[in-house]
Amino acid sequence: MAVYTQVSAEALGDFLTRFDVGELVSFKGIAEGVENSNYLVETTRDRFILTLYEKRVAAADLPFFMALLDHLAERGQPVPPAIADREGREIHELCGRPACLIRFLPGVSLSEPTAEQARAAGTAMGKMHAALTDFDLARENTMGVEHWQPLFDKCGKSLNEISQGLYDDLGFQLDEVLSAWPAETQMPRSVIHADLFPDNVLMLGDDVTGLIDFYFACTDFRAYDIAVMHSAWSFDNEGRRFDREIGNALLDGYQKIVPFEAAERAALVDLARGACIRFLLSRAWDWLNTPADAMVTRKDPMAYWRRLETYDAMDGLFA
Amino acid sequence: MAVYTQVSAEALGDFLTRFDVGELVSFKGIAEGVENSNYLVETTRDRFILTLYEKRVAAADLPFFMALLDHLAERGQPVPPAIADREGREIHELCGRPACLIRFLPGVSLSEPTAEQARAAGTAMGKMHAALTDFDLARENTMGVEHWQPLFDKCGKSLNEISQGLYDDLGFQLDEVLSAWPAETQMPRSVIHADLFPDNVLMLGDDVTGLIDFYFACTDFRAYDIAVMHSAWSFDNEGRRFDREIGNALLDGYQKIVPFEAAERAALVDLARGACIRFLLSRAWDWLNTPADAMVTRKDPMAYWRRLETYDAMDGLFA
Structure with a gap:
């Protein structure tokens, strides 16, 4: 930045x-x-x-x-x-x-998207996935599921410096999510954006004018991309307030273009929990390795712990 | 920044x-x-x-x-x-x-202006001064000559942390410049830009398209403005290499619009020495009060000590 x-x-x-x-x-x-x-x-x-x-x-x-x-x-x-x-x-x-x-693309990144804007962004992701069915290249997700346990271990007990008990609590969640994670053949894989936060969607009014910052793009479960997006868009920054209307609009906009397969739909909550673990861990690592007085703003890892707890209490992403 | x-x-x-x-x-x-x-x-x-x-x-x-x-x-x-x-x-x-x-103004700030570009910038300053003869407001130069001794005293012996002996050397130069400084009535005063570094001049080719960043503008000797500009434009960043051709082009461009009075011309070297002291002191203060590992780039105060030594050895700014 x-x-x-x-x-x-x-x-x-x-x-x-x-x-x-x-x-x-x-x-x-x-x-x-x-x-x-x-x-x-x-x-x-x-x-x-x-x-x-x-x-x-x-x-x-x-x-x-x-x-x-x-x-x-x-x-x-x-x-x-x-x-x-x-x-x-x-x-x-x-x-x-x-x-x-x-x-250069016109458009602005929204700080507080409405449900209509979230619907348009979901549709834009769907169209992007549809356009990638004949894209032949692949790239490993270097922040993907195989990397979470090693990164958790590297952070280790220092996680408790971020929040008391985080090491045990996150370890427990990580075990659960890893054991629930779908097998590679269980659902469609694709090149995905993997970081489609509101920052990375340019809009004018309710229209998407740009999808940007593809530098985490990689090959992974297609539905993981919308799970990342759901975890980023449906909460306030601190992860305290879940907005189900925004979340549903995102999913609805997406499935108009790419209908969810049954396995995808069933796995969405676990994929979203995985997304929370991924961002919690990368933020935690940055937090523990950035001096508190550096000019870089450290993003709060606990904003993703709060999301993780919310998903943990849900039966499914769709209400 | x-x-x-x-x-x-x-x-x-x-x-x-x-x-x-x-x-x-x-x-x-x-x-x-x-x-x-x-x-x-x-x-x-x-x-x-x-x-x-x-x-x-x-x-x-x-x-x-x-x-x-x-x-x-x-x-x-x-x-x-x-x-x-x-x-x-x-x-x-x-x-x-x-x-x-x-x-918004078009144009780019040059890193290595040519003599022709410096001439155009000098002319632009001259035109700006000419346009200010009927401007009635005034603002104290909060980084002006009366503020140098107090700021020097505030930095104190810590100046020697920047360079061994700087406290004594700069103190000597400051005494000399203060005793040589013109009286208020000795030459024209005006509102001046007071910070017209190459950063603050937008150009397209050899044409000036913008003068920006007026947030140090204040009332002071008109010729002090061109002296500040001379000290900023005629040296490389580190203050090691003086380019007389650039300096002369600046002054020539300026005096085509605003001819120097005899007193201004005679005082130019002392005004330039004063400009060096002003930027040396503000940089020294920032240097001593910015942690070395902060993300802000600290500007080297000694780049202005080197300029000061160059001016000290000159009889006049014009060759």
Whole structure:
């Protein structure tokens, strides 16, 4: 959420000459996305996002992400593909970092989406999944179910520094979720976004204008994607207040495009519990490894513990 | 250089209805300016900068800054005036902060301006000063000459933590500059920008398209403004390499519009030494009061000590 690599106007002006995009008119470092450096770039022709990939995105994964965005954009999905230079290359280097020039999309990320907006976002995810049935590449979910126990063990008893008893409580939940987790063949797998929080959906009014920040995209259960989304959208930030109307609108919007199979529908609560464990653990790890006085805002891991408790008390996601 | 106050899309959408500027299409937090929160805002009609004023800008000073920008904009100067709402107000409140919606200006801040670009920037300052001869408001220079000895004393012997011997060396220079400093009546005073670093000049090619970040603007010697500019533009960042060609181009560009009076010309070196002391002291204070591991980049105070030594060895700014 900051600009880590400073790009000079002169270096950017040179960089843009590789592309057929006009000349530099303005650029501003923007506070957005996962830990990359992003600039909003305006040329005499159009606007773009320039992304320099910092340590959290592996350069080796970029071809996968770019192929994914191209595939979706070619099928009319509202995703921001990278711009190819005159030689057809999308992945470049600038200031010692892998860099892409990406189409700018209009729209704003909502802080308090309504049920109608959640319905539209669910539908947008459904259309994205439908457009991916013929996408052939795969990428491991490096934050997927196999990684939760090892990350839990790495955090260890320090979890109790976040909240007294969290180590035991989360350990118990983790055991339950792992034993309930579907087998690979039990339901459809697909490339998924895996992080479609309201931050990553651009909207104008009730219309979705952009799905962004695909840098956690990976291969996993298709229904896990909507479970992640449900856990992110249907609660307030602190995870205290569950809004069933929002949650139902998301699921309804989604299943209009991709009807749930029986196994998916039956597993939704466990997938949502898994999503809570995934975000709780990554936030806990960051929390335990970020100094309290650092300028980076640490996200509260317990906001996902509260969600987990809510799901634990539910029979199913649909009321 | 970060976004301190988070504004939601919903709050911004509401805020914009006060103005006749169209509807919100996009907004991004940008890393820019002194310690304010800035957003680049796009509506169905135009683009704007939304600034929320954080602690470094006193709310009581905002009417002065806004009157200054209006005055300059009315006289065709490339400055970004605040947009008035339907009731004529320019200064608002948003998310508990004083806030202004400001016209967006094209152009980029250069990292390595050429002599021709420096000439254009000097001319732009000259035109700005010429446009201010009939501006009646005044504001104390809170970083002006009367404040250097107190700030030096507040830093005290801790200056030696920045560089061994800096306390004595800077004390000696400060005494010299204070005794050489012109009397108030000795040369023209004006409202000045007081911080016209390359960061604060937007350019397209060799043309100046914007003068921005007027939040240090104050009443002081007119020639002190060009001295500040000279110390910022004519050296590399570290203050090691002086580029006389750039310095002369700046002064030449300026005096085409506002010819130096004899007293100004004679005092330029001392004014530039004063500028070095001003930036050295504010950087030293920040350095001594910012933890080394904070995410904020501390600017090297010694970059201004090196400039000060260069000016100390000069007979005059013009070769």
